[in-house]
Amino acid sequence: MKKTVIFVMAAILAIGCGGSKKANFSEDLEAEEELDAYRDSTIYGFCTDKSTGDILQIITDAGDTLNINVANARENGDIKGGYNKGDEMAVVANGDSTIALLVINKTALLGNWVMPNPIDGSSETGISIRRSGSVEGIDQNAIIYKSWRIYNGKLQITSTREDGVDVDETFIYSIKRITPDSLVIQDAEETFEYSRQKEVVEEELGIELDNGDDDFMM
Structure with a gap:
């Protein structure tokens, strides 16, 4: 009798282990598919x-x-x-x-990009995109910008608010247009149209301001 009980218990354990492996494989496959969606294909x-x-x-x-x-x-x-x-x-x-x-x-993305202040339009506000992957706000005291990158063809900008809560937010934008004088980006809700800040010294940015035409240049 004891031998029969031991045999049945071993069979149950074997089935249980097999089911666990199958479940783990399915979970791993789903995780891999999710990861593929986030991999940078650029x-x-x-x-x-x-x-x-x-x-x-x-x-x-x-x-x-x-x-x-x-x-x-x-x-x-x-x-x-x-x-x-x-x-x-x-x-x-x-x-x-x-x-x-x-x-x-x-x-062509590098530079200081500004637009009329959406609050009252009396001043300019914007972002300064730097070659090092850093980004700074222009007349935006409530936001601390940290970094930017291109990821899967989108512009990602990471920032945090100066409100005592140190939580990073990453905003994702589609790039609609880049020219020597304009940058247009769009998120899920709004379109932002920037102009290049003319008084910026080229040497400070490490770029040439005649760069960025939508036509091929050589």
């Missing part, structure tokens, strides 16, 4: 002098040289800020990285 690199109107050649941060066709992106208005030799680029491409779906000129 290609980062620098534009080379071999680029043309339809081909953007970049040397990626990993050291690879890619020739990416941008004809469709240009036709769809999805080249944000143009490109020129030495510009830092962010590209969302197809699976084999040969066709661009979205091109963002990170260099």
Whole structure:
């Protein structure tokens, strides 16, 4: 009798363990799928002098040289800020990285961007986007800006409010337009239209203010 009981208990334990493994596998698969949605698929690199109107050649941060066709992106208005030799680029491409779906000129994003103060319109307010990934507010005393980046083709800006509660918030924007004089970004609720602050000294920002045309520049 004892042997029978032991055999039955072993069988139950074996079934239980098998079910646990199956459940864990399912949970792991779901977690992996969720992670895929948050992985950054953007290609980062620098534009080379071999680029043309339809081909953007970049040397990626990993050291690879890619020739990416941008004809469709240009036709769809999805080249944000143009490109020129030495510009830092962010590209969302197809699976084999040969066709661009979205091109963002990170260099063209750099600078001081302002708009009329939405409270009374008597002054200008805005953001200063720096090459180091840092960002500062312009006449925004209630907000402390911390960092910016391009992630999956979106502009992410992290900040916190100066209200005694040290909690970071990350805001995600679609980039609608970048030109030498304007930056238009959009979140789920609002569109923000900025103008470049003219009096900013180029050397302080490490950029050239004639950069960022939506047309190819060489």
